Amino acid sequence: MNELPLALDLMIATLMVAGALFALVGAFGLVKLSDFMKRLHGPTKATTLGVGFSLLASIAWFVWSGQSTGRELLVTLFVFITAPVSAHLLVKAALHSGSQALPPQVPKRPERPDA
């Protein structure tokens, strides 16, 4: 296989690294955050963005190498359409399943000592 041009190589490498970092941050948020509504943010935003970046990189790579068949575009479209739908369904399930998964109450305004 012949070498990638430097600019394309840099672009693909940057997109891959950015995608991996976003996915890692999303999964870290899934583990670290305190209740379900907060945890939902990690996978549905960061991870989807991360996978989107790596799919973009793979589209560039496969178009360059001449093996592109349009499947990678199909995967990208599918991921970006279905991720919000499944997140919405999960929120509905969490709201239905009761107080364990509900967000905490909005805190009252803190008392100001001078007022």
Place this chain on the structure above:
Amino acid sequence: MITAAVLPFVAGAFGLALLLAVYRLVVGPAPVDRVLALDTMYVNAMALLIVVGITLGDAVYFEAALLIALFGFISTVAASRYLLRGSVVE
């Protein structure tokens, strides 16, 4: 070639993300958390497959990624409908 040098790091990051999702799958606590962890896992597994496809230079892996995306979405929908209604198909 920069991409080839970077690919092991990328695969490691996606693998670590997968392991973190497995932790959430095991720990829970609510059933919805486990479904969300499964959702994250299939997205990360798909990304890992794409990295493997680029490493080996083979576009066949996209078919596997497409299948994982399809079945993952359907299973997430089915699981959250089960949690919501108590049955998948009425």
